[in-house]
Amino acid sequence: MWDFSGKVLFLDRADINTDEIIAAKYLTEITRAALQPHLFEDIKLDGFQGQDDIAGKSVIITRANFGCGSSREHAPWALEVNGIHLVVAESFARIFRQNMFNCGMLAVELPAATIDHLFQSYAHQQTTVTTNLENRVFTIAAGDQKEDIKFSLTDFARALVETGGWVEYADSHY
């Protein structure tokens, strides 16, 4: 299980789709590692600096409907091979969210007002998140600012994250 903690990449736009996360031309790759340099290559986001912004980040905080569009699991894999295992968003597209948990990654949904607050308070500075899965809470911190944000997670989702995903869970339960 990953620790779902580390530096935060803020993506200040709703409806970021899976074509933007990983372009279709890379769907011909048959290893996850090959996706690593191409994460967010085609994203429409003012000021985004590509790999310079992605490097060293472990958490994404973004807006509504993250991961809409194509079902390609290459999208969460492209995050995974860049060391990003936690995405915090106002909402997710259904398939993308399920893909994340199926891979043992963590997708956290928070109300729009909370997401707004996180962007306003933290997006302009270097920010870290430390997750406590047991208590379903993460601590967000930057400079001398620090606060705890609670989130909900079903026992089933937690079991997926802890067993490393759906394949092992399903094969041992059914």
Next chain:
Amino acid sequence: MAGKTVAEKIFDSHRIDNPADDVHVLKLDAVFCHEITTPMAITDLIARGKDRVFDPQKIKAVIDHVTPAKDSKTATQGKILREWARRHRIRDFFDIGRNGICHVLFPEQGFVRPGHTIIMGDSHTCTHGAFGAFAAGVGTTDLEVGILKGICAFHYPKTIKIDITGNLPAGVFAKDVILSIIGRLGVNGATNTVIEFSGPVVAGMSMDARMTLCNMAVEAGATCGICYPDQTTVAYLWPFIQNEYPDRSAALEAFKAFWPDADAAYAKAIKHDVSGLEPLVTDGFKPDNVKAVKEMGTTAIDQIYIGSCTNGRIEDLRIAAQVLKGQKISDNVRGIVSPATPKIFRQALDEGIIGIFMDAGFCVTNPTCGACLGMSTGVLAEGEVCAATTNRNFSGRMGKGGMVHLMSPATAAASAIAGRIANSPIYNG
């Protein structure tokens, strides 16, 4: 107790577990596979020592996204799928010569039935709801478990019922209807829900048109779009089910089990009157940004693409050919048409449709997903504009820096002739 929606009935007849409040593990009637998302599932199963399939007869596989292979990487993807299908004796595997776009080919082969549960590693799997099935796009891990165990986990679906009423004007098609619905709901308006498309307009639609409608349900975020199985469904499926039922009315009676109860509870019920609907086209990079074709009439285009799982069926080609007959496409545009399956290609040949396209100046490609997702047979260059009968206008979708305008086959054909976005003469609004 309230009655059930179509999806609720299918869930309740397929559930094998309920491991969390809102997680329902369903038994699958079919698992569809293509060469883009399946090879990674296969290699992962091998790596885990679980190279098995739950039932080779319930797995259907096709090479459709890039075919014939365009390079070594796509050739390898095809090879992995092909060898896996042989190894596990998957008889319904469609390779070069028999292959077509999955969401057109599999219904054409009679693999989709009312009340079925189907998954595929492809977001447009929602297409198959046109037959009254619950069909959902999934990621590779879900596909992997589907292949291994014949099961998939879903949230219990809320349903939005859209009653499509009025009279569809001449020259306005299922594609315009679904674009108008996506424009109304928004790209996130149906996330985690199933859409039931009901009402007289849907009842009057062919299976081809219903598949166009359901195909783009995911563009509003929906898990599946569902139409109620009726006489049209029975007529389409009859060659495949005639040994299962004494006659067509018996089949229809059986399919009525997958109609919603009169007192079913819906998350939302919408009336959508199409009497005044005009031909529509998308603008920008989101499919919910729709405008009337006449508002976009100054938009010059570089390429026309008629094909895809949305609008590559015979009915679509017939409509486009009606507009193109005796005409030439503009010198400023490149026209590409891709019949969605070999059967459709053959029909289009026999009906003289291929000749009409070629006389108009179109390039005819083999059946493939190709250009729709910018993988082959019509990728755009930076700054180019494509009028397309496909389903996604995302930034970069048909090639980095390209712009895609989604529209019906009639509008695409008219736009090819005009060299800019234009209404077809079939529409006289």
